[in-house]
Amino acid sequence: MDIKELPFDKTLIIIPTFNEIDNIENMITTLFSKYPAVSILIIEDGSPDGTADVVKRLQSTNANLHMIQRTGKQGLATAYTTGFKWALERDYQFVFEMDCDFSHDPAHVKDLLNAAQDYDLVIGSRYINGIRIINWPFKRLLLSYLASIYTRFVTGLPIQDTTGGFKCFTRKALESLDLDGIIAKGYIFQLELNYKVWSKGLRLKEVPIVFYERAHGVSKMGGGIIFEALFAVLKLRFKKLLGTL
Numbered sequence: 001m002d003i004k005e006l007p008f009d010k011t012l013i014i015i016p017t018f019n020e021i022d023n024i025e026n027m028i029t030t031l032f033s034k035y036p037a038v039s040i041l042i043i044e045d046g047s048p049d050g051t052a053d054v055v056k057r058l059q060s061t062n063a064n065l066h067m068i069q070r071t072g073k074q075g076l077a078t079a080y081t082t083g084f085k086w087a088l089e090r091d092y093q094f095v096f097e098m099d100c101d102f103s104h105d106p107a108h109v110k111d112l113l114n115a116a117q118d119y120d121l122v123i124g125s126r127y128i129n130g131i132r133i134i135n136w137p138f139k140r141l142l143l144s145y146l147a148s149i150y151t152r153f154v155t156g157l158p159i160q161d162t163t164g165g166f167k168c169f170t171r172k173a174l175e176s177l178d179l180d181g182i183i184a185k186g187y188i189f190q191l192e193l194n195y196k197v198w199s200k201g202l203r204l205k206e207v208p209i210v211f212y213e214r215a216h217g218v219s220k221m222g223g224g225i226i227f228e229a230l231f232a233v234l235k236l237r238f239k240k241l242l243g244t245l
Contacts, residue, residue, distance in 0.1 A: 001117060006114060007094065010094060011093070012039045012087045014084070014087070014097055014098065015041070018051075028058055032065075035109060038064065039064040041067070042067040068086065075185050077182055080097055083095075085179060088171070094171070097165055097169075098166055099166070104124065104165070104211070105212065111207050112124055112168040113168055115168075116170055120203045121194065121198075121202065122168040122205045123166075123167045124211075125161040126161050126209065128208050132211060147163065151163070151233050157191075157195060162194060173197050192236060199245055
């Protein structure tokens with residue numbers, strides 16, 4: 001489908017932020033320059049660096065820029081579920097997850113949205129058509145790739161990138177989820193959403209992207225993520241087997 005025919009006016013991009021003063025204005029202006037009709041929702045977790053002030057200034061010139069301000073850093077899972085609920089209260093038909101740090105290239109938004117015309121959940125994949133990650137240390141790359149293999153083995157998910165955070169949900173996919181029943185708190189939240197959408201019999205599609213390590217700011221990834229992943233994957237599998245997913 002030609003980019004001009006894509007339903008950007010029915011599309012919301014959710015971007016969680018905490019101390020993204022180096023990236024936020026560039027990300028917002030880049031997205032609107034490429035996709036003027038799209039809507040953006042910033043979930044701002046009380047950044048002390050002034051991120052919210054930048055968003056407020058940009059809101060004065062763009063009615064499609066929205067922000068929910070929260071008190072303190074409450075985590076990725078609650079940020080996105082807050083954004084999903086906000087989207088479902090409105091008439092958005094396509095809802096994106098996207099990082100603020102340019103690890104997710106705005107140029108790929110159109111590719112995911114195009115695929116979402118035929119699939120229920122589209123994942124920007126780092127692991128199809130080769131490993132497509134730029135500037136990661138080898139140890140981190142290997143750990144991420146092995147974790148993806150492990151989660152596919154345990155869950156049976158038919159996708160290569162099980163924990164990628166650049167994705168597009170259709171309204172149908174979001175409405176299939178119990179957003180108050182999310183188990184994971186951190187990055188394994190991405191796997192949980194994929195697994196639950198797939199378990200509902202909905203269609204998943206991977207679209208190749210290039211993933212870039214952030215150039216500015218500090219990564220939010222902590223050391224407890226690996227342990228969370230090991231146990232959360234098993235918990236999800238057992239819940240599915242028991243019919244309580």
